[in-house]
Amino acid sequence: MTPGIASAADVNIYTSRQPELIQPVLDAFTEETGLSTATIFIDKGLEQRVSAEGANSPADVIMTVDIGRLDAAKQEGVTQAVTGETINETIPAEFQDADNQWFGLTARGRVVYASKDRVDVDALTYKELASPEWKGRICTRSGQHQYNIALIAAYIEHYGEDAAREWVTGLRDNLARRPEGGDRDQAKAIFAGECDIAIGNTYYVGQMMTNEKEPEQKEWAEAIKVIMPTFDNGKTHANISGIALAKNAPNKENAIKLMNFLSSEEAQKIYADANYEYPLEPGIETSDLVQGFGEFNKDDISLSAIASHRDAASRIVDEVAYDSGPQS
Incomplete structure (x- = not known):
């Protein structure tokens, strides 16, 4: 097991976001499902780390920011497609990978x-x-x-x-x-x-x-x-924070449960408010502080x-x- 990952966790998360930024939404996931999470923060070289670990990687999901980093994970071959799930339906198509390899969470x-x-x-x-x-x-x-x-x-x-x-x-x-x-x-x-x-x-x-x-x-x-x-x-122009299912996720079923939860209205609001971002699921209000930036009419060209x-x-x-x- 990779140092920094708790072997007893139900979902192991590799992230380039500071863990405290995502902890509130992970706590809500645990409260709703009873499933535990563990995070390891990797600021640079996240996709190379997962690639080097190969089939033995404990990573279940990759959470990162910017279309560039998400695309880099896809190009490195360390993600796998997710289809037919709630996240496919709730996240607008322009904020998903055309091959279902990654999904936006906030903008x-x-x-x-x-x-x-x-x-x-x-x-x-x-x-x-x-x-x-x-x-x-x-x-x-x-x-x-x-x-x-x-x-x-x-x-x-x-x-x-x-x-x-x-x-x-x-x-x-x-x-x-x-x-x-x-x-x-x-x-x-x-x-x-x-x-x-x-x-x-x-x-x-x-x-x-x-x-x-x-x-x-x-x-x-x-x-x-x-x-x-x-x-x-x-x-x-809108960029995103996002998530991908790791290619060799040892807890795939639980990982997909987390991905679906993160696309829910409850999670979108928690995550966006904690980070002063915008939910991607249509119809969810932003925080008062974020509303103060003015109307954000997100460009709808495909991030792919x-x-x-x-x-x-x-x-x-x-x-x-x-x-x-x-x-x-």
């Missing part, structure tokens, strides 16, 4: 953080981020980070590779500095006056607003407003289609030397 928007003091617009398109109006005013993390790769991949799906290359080039030349840090660091830069707008995930705003351990992050959050940028269809453009998106980032910062 997050890739949005604009804008200075309350220095930005007087409340609506933007993704295309407009590359317009001259924003020259020298944008901050982002690395273009090669999985969250930005997913956004660029979505742009490719909407407009094609040539248009995406032009867009990423324009975005690069609107940067106030070389890309660095994480999404919260971009909010900090806006607070410090280093840039006026940034690209970040919605849930980080909730994390900053409620951060009692590092109260300075509340100041960063107070300095920004969330703008939901849109594609031509009027919708905003987005995943198919990840390599092209990464190549574009390198081709235009995005991470070197503005060049004109």
Whole structure:
């Protein structure tokens, strides 16, 4: 048995999410079913770990974030299909793998953080981020980070590779500095006056607003407003947290019970509220804090289609030397 996994657990979970973020929903699962869970946190190389363990892997399910990580697990061959289950019916098709190898659980928007003091617009398109109006005013993390790769991949799906290359080039030349840090660091830069707008995930705003351990992050959050940028269809790029059934799950039946539970209304609300995210099952209300970000009209293009453009998106980032910062 792999160190860190309790051999007596009914469902063994490998996750790249901090265990405390998923514990509330796992507790609810145990209360409802009587089945115990054990988690092992693997920040990097999760799919390689499962692959290396092979047929003896104790992993029953893989829980991670971002379409890139879910697709990487599928491509590594460490997942198996789930069909004919509740989760297949409750999670919208665009947030499932076309081959039933992974399923979204919650959504997050890739949005604009804008200075309350220095930005007087409340609506933007993704295309407009590359317009001259924003020259020298944008901050982002690395273009090669999985969250930005997913956004660029979505742009490719909407407009094609040539248009995406032009867009990423324009975005690069609107940067106030070389890309660095994480999404919260971009909010900090806006607070410090280093840039006026940034690209970040919605849930980080909730994390900053409620951060009692590092109260300075509340100041960063107070300095920004969330703008939901849109594609031509009027919708905003959505990424996910998700789950997959491990290829050699020793407790397959119990694992599928967990997957079905996590797609239920009760679990979706617990999980989304705990992480300042959006439930994927239609009709479930978000928390008051998340509602404060504004209406999130999730893009409904298939995440499987987005995943198919990840390599092209990464190549574009390198081709235009995005991470070197503005060049004109």
